[in-house]
Amino acid sequence: MKYKIQFSNRILGFLLGLCFLTGCEKVVPLATDDFYRFDKLNKLSIKKPAQIDYFLGTDNVRIPLNVTAYDQQGKVIDTPQEVVSFYSNNVKISGETFSVDKEGNFAIVGKLAGQVSDTIFIRVWDPASLTLSLSVLDSSNAFYANGTDTLKFKVDVMKENRIVDIKFPYNLFVNGKEQTSETFSTTVPGTYKFQAKGLGISSNELTINVLPKTTYAVVRLPVIFHEINTTILTADRIRKLTEDMTRAYRNQYNLNQAQKDPNAEDLFVEFYPAEIGLDGNRLSAPGLHRTSSPKTSFTSADAYSDSFNSFWDPANYLNIWVYPNITGDYANSSWAYYPNVTVPMDGLPTSLEGTKPFYPYGIFLNGNHVSINYEGGRTEEILAHEAGHALGLFHVFDGNNTNFNTCTSVDPDYCFDTPYYNRNNYASNTDPTQRYKRISCAGVAYISTNFMDYYYTENNSFTTEQMKRVRHTINYGLWLPSPRNGSRSGRKNGRSSLVERPADLRYIEPVICSMR
Numbered sequence: 001m002k003y004k005i006q007f008s009n010r011i012l013g014f015l016l017g018l019c020f021l022t023g024c025e026k027v028v029p030l031a032t033d034d035f036y037r038f039d040k041l042n043k044l045s046i047k048k049p050a051q052i053d054y055f056l057g058t059d060n061v062r063i064p065l066n067v068t069a070y071d072q073q074g075k076v077i078d079t080p081q082e083v084v085s086f087y088s089n090n091v092k093i094s095g096e097t098f099s100v101d102k103e104g105n106f107a108i109v110g111k112l113a114g115q116v117s118d119t120i121f122i123r124v125w126d127p128a129s130l131t132l133s134l135s136v137l138d139s140s141n142a143f144y145a146n147g148t149d150t151l152k153f154k155v156d157v158m159k160e161n162r163i164v165d166i167k168f169p170y171n172l173f174v175n176g177k178e179q180t181s182e183t184f185s186t187t188v189p190g191t192y193k194f195q196a197k198g199l200g201i202s203s204n205e206l207t208i209n210v211l212p213k214t215t216y217a218v219v220r221l222p223v224i225f226h227e228i229n230t231t232i233l234t235a236d237r238i239r240k241l242t243e244d245m246t247r248a249y250r251n252q253y254n255l256n257q258a259q260k261d262p263n264a265e266d267l268f269v270e271f272y273p274a275e276i277g278l279d280g281n282r283l284s285a286p287g288l289h290r291t292s293s294p295k296t297s298f299t300s301a302d303a304y305s306d307s308f309n310s311f312w313d314p315a316n317y318l319n320i321w322v323y324p325n326i327t328g329d330y331a332n333s334s335w336a337y338y339p340n341v342t343v344p345m346d347g348l349p350t351s352l353e354g355t356k357p358f359y360p361y362g363i364f365l366n367g368n369h370v371s372i373n374y375e376g377g378r379t380e381e382i383l384a385h386e387a388g389h390a391l392g393l394f395h396v397f398d399g400n401n402t403n404f405n406t407c408t409s410v411d412p413d414y415c416f417d418t419p420y421y422n423r424n425n426y427a428s429n430t431d432p433t434q435r436y437k438r439i440s441c442a443g444v445a446y447i448s449t450n451f452m453d454y455y456y457t458e459n460n461s462f463t464t465e466q467m468k469r470v471r472h473t474i475n476y477g478l479w480l481p482s483p484r485n486g487s488r489s490g491r492k493n494g495r496s497s498l499v500e501r502p503a504d505l506r507y508i509e510p511v512i513c514s515m516r
């Protein structure tokens, strides 16, 4: 009651003020609307409501209406809302609120002293007159239970068979259970039923068959480290290194606990220290063979030639030579040789079945890279990278060692799901906070996660396309300790042999990986 009186006084004062300004002689109780036309009222602006769409049965609210009046100078005129008349679809509303109580589209304006505000639109829907249509976006691809394939849904709200543009509160239900997310991914294959529900109405039900993740027979590759003139490695260290290589290839290595590539895959390749030596006896230190060379330092050509003194039959072993004191262009690099395949694959040499090794197919680990945490990557990460080359993978960027090319039109690693970038541009950015960031040749910013990139990379992902290349090498690569070459998980019975040095041995350049 008190409030009302105060308010009336305020209006009265307001009217008197107008009279003072306009020079009227007596207070005439005109309708308040009429007074403004005598003043400098220039514009009315109606406040936008927080939302446009309201639902009967849920949103039984009164929406406060509010108009601001401006004079010709654009100054706000103090305007009690009682003096404004509000109209909904040209019908006067009693009071200063809009009641959500019947379905329809409502155009609302405020009027004052002959001025009309701009219009706000409020839509009131009866949920009983709406239907929900649930569909999947990009449904062309098969959906796999790999934890990374993601279904994105679209819910259309329909009224009389037409889509209406409306924000509708709904939840997604999967096999009857409410989801918190609007997307769906899973590691469990099977048949899933999806439905959207909200405000008491349910959408159509979608049934989606989630396929089992692509799996392959696990291939276990026995590894032999040949330490030339060095005694750094131990059986324990080799076991740990091969375990970490296995983690990398089983999609489990993630030292930084960083986000993986969305296409990160398990390659079903494992590594373990070779247990049997060339003579058919157990190695005293699994995976380790020490030998000496009269040379004390090695160019890449020296190592190339020398490796044939300890090139164990690659059908039984993945050879990793550890050379100390590398000199020349490779001083800070490790390197590897690509495989030869019997069935062609982009970028790889092809040879006929039965071709004998004519280059030291395997990995050359720089003695400097055996320390536990080298700046350009940990030893196990360097080995996972070099094994990637030996299994048919290229650098994700165009180049090797310290020579990089600019963006080319051809994808340098033949894998469309690994972005490539201009390594020269990357190297010129010395901001330490940008180390893991790349700008792809397509102009997209991303974080480097791939094992086949150089530092700095999160080193936690091989992608689907890389998996296909590695599995092609497993299936068609010569000289690998793989099932196709008679190795049953590397446990071939009996003696093995050294690879005979070709009489006409020619130097073949490897893929070189600079670690600074």
Ligand SMILES: [Zn+2]
Residues within 6 Å of the ligand: 385, 386, 389, 395, 511, 512, 513
């Ligand atoms: Zn490399």
